[in-house]
Amino acid sequence: MADSENQKFCLQEVLESFKSCLSPEKEIYIEHYVSGWRGLVKLLNSLGSLFGFISKDAVSKTQILMNYLKSENGPHYATVQSMVKFELDNELVDVDKKGIYPESGCRTLLRLHRALRWLQLFLERLRTSKEDDKTSVMCRDAYNESLAQHHPWLIRKSAGMAFYSLPVRLAFFEVMNVGTPEQVVDVLGKAVPLLCEVYQITEELYQKHNLHDLP
Numbered sequence: 186m187a188d189s190e191n192q193k194f195c196l197q198e199v200l201e202s203f204k205s206c207l208s209p210e211k212e213i214y215i216e217h218y219v220s221g222w223r224g225l226v227k228l229l230n231s232l233g234s235l236f237g238f239i240s241k242d243a244v245s246k247t248q249i250l251m252n253y254l255k256s257e258n259g260p261h262y263a264t265v266q267s268m269v270k271f272e273l274d275n276e277l278v279d280v281d282k283k284g285i286y287p288e289s290g291c292r293t294l295l296r297l298h299r300a301l302r303w304l305q306l307f308l309e310r311l312r313t314s315k316e317d318d319k320t321s322v323m324c325r326d327a328y329n330e331s332l333a334q335h336h337p338w339l340i341r342k343s344a345g346m347a348f349y350s351l352p353v354r355l356a357f358f359e360v361m362n363v364g365t366p367e368q369v370v371d372v373l374g375k376a377v378p379l380l381c382e383v384y385q386i387t388e389e390l391y392q393k394h395n396l397h398d399l400p
């Protein structure tokens with residue numbers, strides 16, 4: 186595991202990465218998208234061993250995208266938009282569900298994109314939560330509303346077990362590493378709309394190119 190993934194999570198840092206993600210033309214830079222996810226991996230790693238399988242998957246998907254960025258085709262992977270164009274133009278995507286390209290950039294990013302929706306729903310619940318609200322319930326409800334629909338039974342069960350082990354609300358706020366609970370709520374108020382915007386742009390792009398069912 187890279188050193189950076191052992192470092193402490195900081196919500197502000199993730200916010201900065203997702204902020205840098207958007208170009209003035211609202212294209213999404215993959216490098217910053219990935220670094221936002223690398224920040225989130227630090228959060229997952231601080232949540233204990235039950236989150237290990239979740240963190241591992243996020244690491245492997247970010248690694249696939251980084252490898253494309255560093256490859257000779259790197260410039261085509263600068264933004265999500267250019268990646269979609271490049272992979273579609275060169276028939277590097279399983280649009281007809283044949284499963285020939287199980288590691289295409291488009292299908293890999295689709296998984297992270299779905300997970301981003303989960304995160305967005307969870308953080309919004311956290312932001313508006315009351316003192317006695319349970320993080321496990323917020324996380325589970327957000328998961329059931331989003332990512333769970335794409336997961337088989339075994340993963341849903343494992344995820345459900347991991348959620349039970351989440352720290353209680355105030356301890357979770359401390360994990361966010363931005364100061365008092367009021368400051369956490371404040372940063373969440375900036376982070377959630379940003380995640381929402383990045384999510385929405387990707388969602389529309391995938392809809393336009395009919396990429397939502399990539400195997």
Ligand code: 1PW
Nearest residue numbers: 238239242243296297299300303304324332340
């Ligand atoms: C408390 C903070 C919550 C942060 C949520 C972000 C975690 C997102 C990763 C979820 C991974 C769950 C376990 C892995 C499942 C994979 O099978 C699945 N990956 C995802 C991201 O949904 C599908 O990938 P695959 O098997 O088609 O390559």
